[in-house]
Amino acid sequence: MLIEVREAEPGDAGRVADIHAACFAKAWSKLDIERMLLAETNSSWVLTRNGDICAFAILMWAGDDVEILTIATALEWKRCGYAKQLLCACDNAFKNNSDEAARRWLLEVAVDNLPAIALYESLGFEQIAKRRNYYRREDGVNVDAFVFSAKIGNLGC
Numbered sequence: 001m002l003i004e005v006r007e008a009e010p011g012d013a014g015r016v017a018d019i020h021a022a023c024f025a026k027a028w029s030k031l032d033i034e035r036m037l038l039a040e041t042n043s044s045w046v047l048t049r050n051g052d053i054c055a056f057a058i059l060m061w062a063g064d065d066v067e068i069l070t071i072a073t074a075l076e077w078k079r080c081g082y083a084k085q086l087l088c089a090c091d092n093a094f095k096n097n098s099d100e101a102a103r104r105w106l107l108e109v110a111v112d113n114l115p116a117i118a119l120y121e122s123l124g125f126e127q128i129a130k131r132r133n134y135y136r137r138e139d140g141v142n143v144d145a146f147v148f149s150a151k152i153g154n155l156g157c
């Protein structure tokens with residue numbers, strides 16, 4: 001079994017869109033994902049197992065921050081440590097890239113998304129703010145979000 005983390009390519013958009021659709025109520029289209037993978041401000045990564053994509057993360061550069069726009073693991077590969085491995089590989093890549101100015105990880109997560117909160121806390125992210133009514137669900141219910149951050153190069157990997 002070969003596990004690899006690599007930067008995403010436009011050709012990955014179909015599989016990434018399928019994983020996204022299985023994980024989120026509001027699915028992004030393959031075209032939306034393709035645009036995100038191509039955006040110059042973004043940095044997108046996939047974790048592959050014997051060449052097949054099991055997890056992905058789409059990150060956005062914003063000054064000194066790298067914001068996690070989305071991260072997901074395919075249903076059949078959850079709790080295998082893949083999301084953690086993916087973020088750790090990105091953390092290492094950014095730490096070792098002296099050309100990039102990023103210093104801080106940043107993300108928003110719905111307060112009731114317990115698996116994601118557990119993932120971030122297991123990596124040492126800390127809650128720095130709470131945003132009221134940040135997400136609007138399909139049923140019209142608003143949900144608060146926590147803002148988490150961590151120092152780049154310092155995740156508990």
Ligand SMILES: CC(C)(COP(=O)(O)OP(=O)(O)OC[C@H]1O[C@@H](n2cnc3c(N)ncnc32)[C@H](O)[C@@H]1OP(=O)(O)O)[C@@H](O)C(=O)NCCC(=O)NCCS
Nearest residue numbers: 023071072073078079080081082083084115116118119122
């Ligand atoms: C959140 C998510 C990306 C985690 O992916 P994953 O590959 O299953 O996570 P990992 O296997 O790397 O988990 C690493 C650690 O996170 C924590 N964790 C992950 N999922 C968890 C769960 N369901 N319950 C409790 N802790 C969990 C654990 O500490 C775990 O370590 P352990 O398995 O040794 O206990 C995945 O559940 C997912 O795709 N969710 C839907 C999309 C989503 O909500 N993304 C986040 C948006 S902010």
